[in-house]
Amino acid sequence: MMKDKNRAANHVLADMMFFDYLKEKVGERKTKTGAYYDLLEKATAGFIAPFLKNHEYVLQADQCHVTISDLAVEWHWHRATVRAFLDKLEEMGYVRRTRFAKSVVITVTFAPFSSGETPASYIGHTGAGLADDLDKALSEWINGNLSDEDMGEICGQYHEAGRKRLADESGKDHSGDKPAIKAGAETELAQEIVERVAVAGLKRAIRNSRFDDPTDFLEFFHKELEGDWTSLLEASKITAKMILDAGNDGAANSSSETDMLATLRQPFRALWAKYQERDFTLL
Incomplete structure (x- = not known):
């Protein structure tokens, strides 16, 4: 009895990267750890099954x-096993379910700081280490492990630490009363932070497409472009521009090719997101 009480009282520190490390593939069938991680991923991305989009x-x-049914297919489980698994997770307080006739909305319970870090713990170095700390925090934010408020606090801490470093490097002004920061240096510091956040924002937005199907773009490459790499580069530039230019579907320079590429933006984003998941240094 005492053992059960201890098990209930003890909480372990775990974040999504930890579950990513633990997951393992046993044939095609997902383990319980892999299935739970899949739910974490889907909830973080706001995943909606394709036929439920409307x-x-x-x-x-x-x-x-x-x-x-979709979870059963993805996990290679029986539907009854999926239901029993979700029942247990809900009983333990890890998920909540809103049931509909043919679908279910799953709400995953996340702790405020699932990575075990506090905003202050990300900014603990000087010099070049500061940039590493900010990038580490932005990676957590991209993966959904830090809220906007937490990430904003970290950016503010990074900015203040950077200002202090600039002041220390500049020394004292002629009055000897306060540090003098070199003209333009503080503006450059703020721009550096905004640049990093801009790249992180793009990565986070693209990451939401990692569950989408890239097949149509791959078929376009093999069939329409006949596997020509130079043509692929041109098509990729056009498609990426359509994605980044909000509302631009290529109508201004419409052609049969641009019209086709406009329909391939979603599978193109899926390719981008899937590669980004494997190699986070993409951008």
Whole structure:
């Protein structure tokens, strides 16, 4: 009895990177750890099963909209096993479910700082280490392990630490009363932070496409472009520009090729996101 009480009272520190490390593939069938990690990923991304895109339910933070059948196919489980697994997770307080006739919205319970870090703990070095700390925090934010508020606090700490470093490097002004920061240096510091946040924002937005199907773009490369790499580079530039230019579907320079590429933006984003998941240094 005492053992059960201890098990219930003890909490372990775990974040999504930890579960990513633990997951392992046993044939095609997912383990329970792998299945839970898949739910974490889906909830973080706000995943909606394709045929549920027009469902009237509006997802909130940390939710995904799925079907038991789809999860059974993805995990290579029986539907009854999926239901039993979700029942147990809900009983233990790790998920909540909103059931519909043919689907279920799953809300995953996240701790405020699932990575075990506090905002202050990301900024603990000087010099070049500061940039490493900020990049580490931005990586956590991209993966959904830090909220906007937490990340904003970290950016503010980075900015203040950077200003202090600039002041220390500049020494004292002629009055000897306060540090003098070189003209323009503080503006450059702020721009550096904004640049890093801009790249992180793009990565976070693209990451939401990692569950999408890239097949159509791959077929376009093999069939329409006949496997020509030079043509692929040109097509990729055009498609990426369409994605980055909000509302631009290529109508200004419309052609049969640009019209086709406009329909391939989603699978193109899927390719981008899937590669980014494997190699985070992409950008």
